[in-house]
Amino acid sequence: MSEIQTNDTGGKKKKGGSKQKKISVFVDFTPMVDMNMLLITFFMLCTSLSKPQTMEINMPSNDSKITEKDKSTVKASQATTLLLTGGDSIFYFSGEPNYKDYNSLKQTSYKADGIRSILLKKNAKAVSLINDLKQQKLDLKITQDQFTKQSSVIKNGKNTPVVIIKATDRATYKNLIDALDEMAICNIGVYVIDTISKGDRFLLKNRETKGTFSQIAAAK
Amino acid sequence: MSKVKVARKSTRIDMTAMSDVTVLLLTFFMLTSTFVRKEPVQVTTPASVSEFKIPEVNILSILIDPKGKVFMSLDKQADMVETLTSVGKDYGVSFTSEEIKKFKILKTFGVPIKSMKAYLAMSADEQDKVLKDLGIPTVKADNQFKSWIKNARATNKDLRIAIKADQNTPYKVIKDVMTSLQDLRENRYNLITSLKKVSDK
Numbered sequence: 001m002s003e004i005q006t007n008d009t010g011g012k013k014k015k016g017g018s019k020q021k022k023i024s025v026f027v028d029f030t031p032m033v034d035m036n037m038l039l040i041t042f043f044m045l046c047t048s049l050s051k052p053q054t055m056e057i058n059m060p061s062n063d064s065k066i067t068e069k070d071k072s073t074v075k076a077s078q079a080t081t082l083l084l085t086g087g088d089s090i091f092y093f094s095g096e097p098n099y100k101d102y103n104s105l106k107q108t109s110y111k112a113d114g115i116r117s118i119l120l121k122k123n124a125k126a127v128s129l130i131n132d133l134k135q136q137k138l139d140l141k142i143t144q145d146q147f148t149k150q151s152s153v154i155k156n157g158k159n160t161p162v163v164i165i166k167a168t169d170r171a172t173y174k175n176l177i178d179a180l181d182e183m184a185i186c187n188i189g190v191y192v193i194d195t196i197s198k199g200d201r202f203l204l205k206n207r208e209t210k211g212t213f214s215q216i217a218a219a220k
Numbered sequence: 221m222s223k224v225k226v227a228r229k230s231t232r233i234d235m236t237a238m239s240d241v242t243v244l245l246l247t248f249f250m251l252t253s254t255f256v257r258k259e260p261v262q263v264t265t266p267a268s269v270s271e272f273k274i275p276e277v278n279i280l281s282i283l284i285d286p287k288g289k290v291f292m293s294l295d296k297q298a299d300m301v302e303t304l305t306s307v308g309k310d311y312g313v314s315f316t317s318e319e320i321k322k323f324k325i326l327k328t329f330g331v332p333i334k335s336m337k338a339y340l341a342m343s344a345d346e347q348d349k350v351l352k353d354l355g356i357p358t359v360k361a362d363n364q365f366k367s368w369i370k371n372a373r374a375t376n377k378d379l380r381i382a383i384k385a386d387q388n389t390p391y392k393v394i395k396d397v398m399t400s401l402q403d404l405r406e407n408r409y410n411l412i413t414s415l416k417k418v419s420d421k
Contacts, residue, residue, distance in 0.1 A: 029235035
């Protein structure tokens with residue numbers, strides 16, 4: 001393949017059938033291959049193929065000018081508060097915190113049968129609607145744009161659960177991402193990351209001491 | 221006994237096909253991949269199911285290591301220079317053109333502004349060595365991080381903020397960074413994660 005045969009007439013033309021001299025030019029490609037291999041190795045080591053994935057979040061503004069009236073208030077019955085603590089465990093309660101009964105604060109995990117099943121149950125209506133939409137998109141009945149539009153309408157619809165995520169200082173960044181991930185998986189449209197309050201710390205402590213903490217507080 | 225005659229064959233292999241393949245591979249790698257940015261600390265990002273890709277230009281990435289050190293990088297050199305001078309102005313530090321030139325070529329920066337001059341005077345090897353022990357202060361009393369973000373935003377309006385943190389970073393550090401961003405009304409930002417499938421476990 002790398003051989004080129006040239007027809008050389010060999011100088012003067014002679015009468016009656018010219019004598020042709022065949023010169024073969026063989027190009028050795030081995031150094032070329034060596035060099036290419038080196039370059040490939042360089043590119044494989046120094047570059048990354050995949051672009052990093054990202055998760056976009058919108059945080060509420062903590063501008064002091066915004067008054068309580070402008071803040072969107074959350075119906076207590078629809079809110080679920082997740083308290084992310086160290087040791088990869090989540091504590092959660094629905095609605096208003098109950099400071100008296102330590103059993104109102106329940107413990108769960110990041111596994112599929114943990115927090116996900118709880119949230120899926122709470123958001124069952126929206127989840128089934130979204131799954132229908134997904135099927136329609138797979139059957140090419142609706143476009144991607146329509147899908148995103150309609151799913152956001154469903155997610156932000158009335159009576160969908162609201163989740164408040166509060167992380168303690170002992171939680172890791174992974175815990176936070178995992179919790180945000182569950183929001184995406186469970187199609188929860190409205191969720192907030194909030195700072196942990198004194199009341200939440202009390203709840204956790206109360207749960208740890210199985211209610212003695214609230215008894216002490218009550219005695220005071 | 222007669223000798224067995226072995227036919228002499230040429231052992232020359234035609235490398236043209238091989239060369240074709242390698243050139244193809246090379247082209248593929250050159251076109252699809254992007255260069256890895258040198259980072260002062262090794263960071264393992266947590267995995268998530270989110271599939272959004274990060275845009276390539278106008279990125280202000282904030283790197284947070286497990287110990288809570290904060291570093292920053294900007295992708296445009298012009299932005300870096302302007303940000304440095306305006307942050308310097310905030311803290312009363314001015315830089316010579318020589319120092320600015322050296323700052324321009326840094327991939328990641330994260331040095332308290334007071335020691336920036338000394339840092340820029342070092343050679344590249346020394347810089348690599350000390351950078352991982354420095355980091356931008358984020359504590360309430362001396363929040364230089366805020367100043368960096370504010371000035372970076374002032375130089376480039378289209379900047380997108382991306383946070384890349386290690387999965388074992390305590391939430392306390394993340395909270396400090398997030399509240400600093402909130403104070404500056406930077407309420408939209410991206411968290412860089414690696415991809416995972418929805419697990420059933």
